[in-house]
Amino acid sequence: AVGKVGRGAGMPCIGWAGSRYGNRRxxxxxxxxxxxxxxxxxxxADKLRxxxxxxxxxxxxxxxPPNDCSLCDLYGMPDWRTGEADMQEILWRHLEELHDIGVTMLRIDAASYMHPEDLAAFMNRAPWDFVVQEWWGGVxxxxxxxxxxxYRDYTYGARIAEALTGDSSKLxxxxxxxxxxxxxxxxxxVGTLTDHDQKKDVSYKSGLEYHQQQKWMLAWPEGHSVRLFGGFGWATSEDGPPGCENGHERCQPTSVFSGPSGAATCMATPQRSPLDLGLANKRVWICEHRWEGAA
Structure with missing residues (x-):
């Protein structure tokens, strides 16, 4: 997320790592x-609006000018002045840190709300292996x-999911x-079945059905590039990762590699559809991308 920040109304809101933000500060x-x-x-006439x-x-x-959405706040999230040289330097520092620790691919959140020349001015200073933009449609x-x-292609995955929802007439x-x-x-x-925004519509909660959908997406030769989602269990869209169940302002997410000898602690590959409610809402690492037949 290099175009916007969280929409905290007061100051300070406290981030998970202890950073203070809010009220456009x-x-x-x-x-x-x-x-x-x-x-x-x-x-x-108003720097706070x-x-x-x-x-x-x-x-x-x-x-x-009218209808230039790259200047406006999406869902109330304050929008960085990404066209300014000083902001580009700050955003580049953030990406540089990621590149220095080994990140080689990026997903640009809300990319359509940033001018491409502004985004390229700081993003292209590193030799990324792959960049995909969040995209909803249009040319x-x-x-x-x-x-x-x-470009993220959610429609491609949605068509696969719709045909594998259990209705044999759509097969x-x-x-x-x-x-x-x-x-x-x-x-x-880049085709995808789900992500952090759409996880309510098509998700691991469907169990074996979802796994069949992601395996088909991998096997079907029409898609040039596809992306698998790997996440954690949730009951509501506001839930954080394992280790943050108690609503503390600051929490320490449980490492996915907390098993014996550093093994990943992920939900086993589902064998039925849908998952039982207790398992579907359990706050554990799901790791859909590690399920048998996908990894």
Whole structure:
């Protein structure tokens, strides 16, 4: 997430690692500077307010110039001034730290709400192996494809999931799945069944059915690139990872590699659909990408 920050209304909200943020400010820590409302897009006469991305239409009539959503707050999350050189340096420092510890691939959250030239100005300073942008639909501009990277194709996975939902009348539809989002060339698309935003619709809670869907996505030759999701168990969309069940302001997530001799502690490959409610809501590491036949 290099375009926006959490929408904490007061100051301070406390992040899991102890960072302080809120009210379009960040406290700064361990060599990172204080961030103020000047670092975020804002209204001309009020630095604490900004144009919104409208929830129902995803349009931005209050922006200046009109409908330039790269200047507005999505879901109330303060939007960085990614076109400014000083902000680009700060965002590059963040990505540089990731690259230095071995990260070689990126998923850019809400990429369509950033100008591609701004994103490329700080992102392309490292030789990433692969970059995929969160994308909901539409035809991307040529410079975005050239300078930034591939596009998340949720429609491709949704078509596979719909054909494997237990209704045998839809099974033949699998043989006609050849693409997803209109406007994105197949060679630039990355198909996926679910992610942290869509996990309620298609998820591990379906058990064996979900596993069949991800195995089909891996085996079907039409998709140029696909991505498997690996996450943790949850009962609500606000739940954090294992180790953060008690609602503490600061918590320490349990390592997925906490088994004997550092083995991964993941849910076993499901054998039935759907999962029993108790198991489906249990706060454990699921690791769908490690299930038998997918790993």
């Amino acid at each position: 960040m406290g700064g820590t361990e060599g990172w500077p204080l961030m103020t409302p000047d670092n975020f897009h804002h209204k001309r 900004n144009c919104p991305v409208e929830k129902d239409t995803f349009q931005c009539p209050e922006s200046f 991307p501009e040529a410079e975005r494809s050239h300078f930034v990277g591939h 033949a539809d699998l043989l006609s799945v050849s693409g997803g989002n209109d406007g994105v060339p197949p060679e630039q698309a």
